[in-house]
Amino acid sequence: MRLLFxxxxxxxxxxxxxxxxxxxxxxxxxxxxxxxxxxxxxxxFGITETICEECLAAGVDAITLGNHAFDQREALVFIERQPRLIRPANYPAGTPGRGANVFETAAGARVLVINLLGRVFMDALDDPFQRIEQELSACPLGIGCDASVVDFHAEATSEKQAFGLFVDGRVSLVVGTHTHVPSADARILSGGSGFITxxxxxxxxxxxxxxxxxxPLRRFTRRIPSSRFEPAGGEATLCGVAVETxxxxxxxxxxxxxLGGALCPAEPDFWND
Known part of the structure; x- marks a missing residue:
């Protein structure tokens, strides 16, 4: 199966x-x-229903979230009716939405998607290591699904790497998100799971x-906020990781x-045949 995160x-x-x-x-x-x-x-900060639908219309199969999952208050409502929007599974019981879901590809294969939040230097939620055990027990790779993708949204590289090793051999791909600067360690772990910090x-x-x-520069140099953070509007680099299972x-x-923007380009060469 060909997966792209x-x-x-x-x-x-x-x-x-x-x-x-x-x-x-x-x-x-x-x-x-x-x-x-x-x-x-x-x-x-967050996602709206309109943006969610635009992403799905462009060819996205599932959307994961993180610590800004509910910054747009409408997400508290529409996440309940949108099964392709996945919030962290280790939010407290009763949080709207779902932390994992199984999807069917056009060819009939089953893909499990799980989203979790780390706890180091972040808001302390339920234990992500314990929660992933529950999710993988409920839907084991090769039995409940044909492929599985885990988005581990965390700050500390040590926690991300420890988490990848913890689930190695039990998922197809573990992807670290949240810190926004791509690491250079995309690899297959010893147990067979794809991983990038x-x-x-x-x-x-x-x-x-x-x-x-x-x-941000004003806040670092003067220590006083003067306005809201606003997204930069120049050409973006599309960053991801490609995996074949x-x-x-x-x-x-x-x-x-x-692809594009300011970073050096890179893309998988094993699908260019």
């Missing part, structure tokens, strides 16, 4: 890059399933993690994806 969509620049590039990528690489993190899609954002990199640089659902090939 696209990193945090930041503001209009990120949405534009996704909507313009994804249809061609799906057709060119004959992608089976696409997951996108959309928690910064609406002005850098941080996939990076889809946004304007002439910025401070996607935000227009003037206000085998019959057992584990990763066989993995490569980073970077």
């Amino acid at each position: 696209i990193g945090d969509i930041v503001g209009r620049a990120g949405r534009t890059a996704l909507i313009h590039r994804l249809p061609a990528l799906r057709a060119r690489w004959r992608l089976d399933f696409v997951v996108v993190n959309g928690e910064n899609a609406a002005g850098g 941080e996939v990076g954002m889809t946004g304007d990199y002439d910025s401070v993690i996607g935000m227009d640089k003037e206000e 085998g019959a057992d659902g584990l990763a066989r090939r993995i490569a980073p994806l970077r």
Whole structure:
């Protein structure tokens, strides 16, 4: 199966890059399933129903979230009727929406998508390690699903790497999100799971993690906020990671994806045949 995960969509620049590039990528690489993190899609904070529908119409199969999941209050309502929008599974019981779901591809394969929040340097939610055990027990790879993708939305690289090792051999792909700067360690772990510590954002990199640089610079140098953070509006780099799985659902090939904008380009060469 051919899977693509696209990193945090930041503001209009990120949405534009996704909507313009994804249809061609799906057709060119004959992608089976696409997951996108959309928690910064609406002005850098949260997601709206209109933006969610725009992403799905562009060819996204599932949208994961993070610590900004409910910054747009309408998300508390529409997430209940949108099964393709996945919020972190370790939010407290009773939180609207779902933390995991199984989707069927056009070819009939089943893909499990799980979203979790880390706890180091972030709001302390339920234990993500315990929660992933529950989700994987309920839907084991090769039995309940043919492939599985986990978005671990976390700050600390140590926590992300520990989490990847914890689920290695039991999921197809573990992707770190949240810190917006892509790491250079896309690889297949010893147990067969694809992994990257941080996939990076889809946004304007002439910025401070996607935000227009003037206000962050003022806050760092003067220690006094003077205005709201606003997403940078220049050309975005679309960042992601591509994985091909085998019959057992584990990763066989993995490569980073970077298209457009300020970063050095990269794309998988194993689908260009």
